[in-house]
Amino acid sequence: MAQSSLPDWISAISQLAFLLIFLLLFLGVNQRFQIYMWSRDIRAKLVVLENMASESRKKTLDFMLKSRAKDPSKLLDKIMDFFLIEPVSIEPTDIIRRMDHLFTVRRIRFRSEFEKAMPEADRVIRSRAETAAEIASALNWIYKVVRHILLTGEKTRNWILIMQLQLIMPQILRIAEAYRRALNDFIKGVPIGDSAGPIVALRLAGEAKWKYIEDETVVAETNIENRRVYVIKADGPGSSVGRPGAATEKLIEELVEKGEKPSLIITVDAALKMEGEETGSVAEGVGAAIGDPGPEKIRFEGISAKYGIPLRAVIVKMGLEEAIKAMDKKIYEGSLKAVDRVLELIKNETKPGDIVVVIGVGNTIGVGQEGEHHG
Numbered sequence: 001m002a003q004s005s006l007p008d009w010i011s012a013i014s015q016l017a018f019l020l021i022f023l024l025l026f027l028g029v030n031q032r033f034q035i036y037m038w039s040r041d042i043r044a045k046l047v048v049l050e051n052m053a054s055e056s057r058k059k060t061l062d063f064m065l066k067s068r069a070k071d072p073s074k075l076l077d078k079i080m081d082f083f084l085i086e087p088v089s090i091e092p093t094d095i096i097r098r099m100d101h102l103f104t105v106r107r108i109r110f111r112s113e114f115e116k117a118m119p120e121a122d123r124v125i126r127s128r129a130e131t132a133a134e135i136a137s138a139l140n141w142i143y144k145v146v147r148h149i150l151l152t153g154e155k156t157r158n159w160i161l162i163m164q165l166q167l168i169m170p171q172i173l174r175i176a177e178a179y180r181r182a183l184n185d186f187i188k189g190v191p192i193g194d195s196a197g198p199i200v201a202l203r204l205a206g207e208a209k210w211k212y213i214e215d216e217t218v219v220a221e222t223n224i225e226n227r228r229v230y231v232i233k234a235d236g237p238g239s240s241v242g243r244p245g246a247a248t249e250k251l252i253e254e255l256v257e258k259g260e261k262p263s264l265i266i267t268v269d270a271a272l273k274m275e276g277e278e279t280g281s282v283a284e285g286v287g288a289a290i291g292d293p294g295p296e297k298i299r300f301e302g303i304s305a306k307y308g309i310p311l312r313a314v315i316v317k318m319g320l321e322e323a324i325k326a327m328d329k330k331i332y333e334g335s336l337k338a339v340d341r342v343l344e345l346i347k348n349e350t351k352p353g354d355i356v357v358v359i360g361v362g363n364t365i366g367v368g369q370e371g372e373h374h375g
Contacts, residue, residue, distance in 0.1 A: 038166040049143040056136040067121040100295035127238030178321040185326040191366035193323040196316040196335045198367040200268045201233035201360025210369040217242035226352035236364035245299030263354040269361035273317035280334030289313035290361045
């Protein structure tokens, strides 16, 4: 009797365990446990993001205090929550003009705030502080967005939302880490990967004299292969991208008024590479090489189409992290290759006596008008 009852007990326990597991699955306990594990992982990474945001704010504050800023903590609090509302896109008429106006207002507002807070600092130091504040604001925004999605998912028990967030957290941390490292380079004022375009412009201009043509944008006239070449870049060595599109439009309009229409426009900029591509590799194409929301890029395209001037592009490829941190050897060598590629375009696509406009697009931090590095 005892021997025959043992298998019965085993069978009964197995059935009970199966029913219990089925009941737990039916009640969604497994999903709740999975949500708990995902949430716990996200919260651990959220702490890292919070620390990055706090660290970046502290470094920016220390830099501003060293530059004798007045009440920088209050200014940073204001900058952290500063926002720009994009213009209405459902009515596309004049959207670029409206967008350009909003960007201009934002730029002027930022500049005036830092001029008031840092009256004893020069424009280069102020531009570094402004960019540092932008980076601190970006990290704070990333932290707040991740926290918002996590809390919303937990509140609504939306396991799909939490799962998606957990899956992309490594990518989010990678971007945040890139910004964190970039902050130190901007504070030091060294050229970054995105400075490839301005370096190309500087090399092409040689000993030519620079003069202002637009807000935070300069131009130099030089002779290359018996062609008159106008080189445009943002005014350095502060952290600025200038207004290359507006400067190019203004220059060409002035030249055309004098009966001197350019034969070629060449834009040079850093561009994000695909995974597997070589950092610092150079490519060329047609169009405006500029990572702009619209206002500056459309000026290149508009002035090119208006006067039938070929618009060529040369890019130096790099990853996102490489674009915003200190320029490495591969990108610098890529910039030199880009110089050679621009010279080839000038020689092959124009003839002696022609006018060419070359624009070095990108952040000109550390790249002034009299040397490639200003620390």
